[in-house]
Amino acid sequence: MRKSYADYPKNVIEDIVRLRRRLEKAELPPRRTDHNIIIGTWNLRNFGSVFRDWTENSGSPKRNLRAIARIAEVIRHFDIIAVQEVKRDTTGVRTLIDEFLGPHWGLLLSDVTAGAKGNNERLAYIYDTRRVTPSGLAGEIVLPPSSEAKQEQFDRTPYIVGFRAADERFALLTVHIRYGDSAADRLPELAAFASYTATEIRDRARMEAAEEGNLIVLGDFNIDRRDSNPLFDAFVSQGLMVPAEIRDVEEM
Numbered sequence: 001m002r003k004s005y006a007d008y009p010k011n012v013i014e015d016i017v018r019l020r021r022r023l024e025k026a027e028l029p030p031r032r033t034d035h036n037i038i039i040g041t042w043n044l045r046n047f048g049s050v051f052r053d054w055t056e057n058s059g060s061p062k063r064n065l066r067a068i069a070r071i072a073e074v075i076r077h078f079d080i081i082a083v084q085e086v087k088r089d090t091t092g093v094r095t096l097i098d099e100f101l102g103p104h105w106g107l108l109l110s111d112v113t114a115g116a117k118g119n120n121e122r123l124a125y126i127y128d129t130r131r132v133t134p135s136g137l138a139g140e141i142v143l144p145p146s147s148e149a150k151q152e153q154f155d156r157t158p159y160i161v162g163f164r165a166a167d168e169r170f171a172l173l174t175v176h177i178r179y180g181d182s183a184a185d186r187l188p189e190l191a192a193f194a195s196y197t198a199t200e201i202r203d204r205a206r207m208e209a210a211e212e213g214n215l216i217v218l219g220d221f222n223i224d225r226r227d228s229n230p231l232f233d234a235f236v237s238q239g240l241m242v243p244a245e246i247r248d249v250e251e252m
Contacts, residue, residue, distance in 0.1 A: 048087030072100035082174035110159040117155035137162030170214035
């Protein structure tokens with residue numbers, strides 16, 4: 001059964017008030033029908049099982065209904081949000097949709113990336129069905145074989161999905177780049193992703209009536225700074241557009 005604000009404990013209502021003030025301070029633009037689509041990306045670390053109570057859990061999982069309520073409040077300010085680190089256990093994201101966001105919200109999930117490096121993670125899109133609908137395009141990005149050597153694939157397979165808003169179509173491509181033990185560990189995968197996006201997908205976008213004609217790349221790139229940063233340079237050197245400013249909204 002879907003929960004309303006009337007079901008929230010007092011301390012959770014206080015959380016929501018503080019969170020709304022923080023969102024207002026972040027100058028997140030309001031959603032306006034027939035005027036804009038607000039798109040976001042969020043790494044909800046280890047988003048799997050949930051402690052089914054509003055109180056703290058001394059064991060595992062730590063994330064409880066109070067946390068899910070706060071996550072839902074942020075997501076309501078977006079039309080689509082790409083989520084990284086949804087786990088094999090989808091209890092958390094199902095609880096978020098079914099009990100907090102409600103029937104007007106949709107969910108698209110990638111499969112779990114196998115292997116130790118995949119960390120049992122999925123990529124997801126959560127979207128307001130009153131504002132956008134899937135266009136039919138959906139797929140996971142796999143690098144083509146190389147004649148020179150065995151092609152190493154992404155640790156967590158990037159996920160591309162097409163959407164439609166009124167008469168406009170666009171595609172979102174989300175990724176979670178490996179973190180590794182150092183910044184140097186991230187560079188090969190980040191460079192491979194940037195190169196593939198700038199060549200293969202850009203070539204598709206130039207075709208007539210291409211599904212990827214309007215493409216937005218987003219996700220967790222594990223780039224901790226921009227200036228004089230080889231990770232950032234590897235991405236933008238391919239000519240991919242990046243936002244002039246990034247605002248973070250912390251989970252309280």
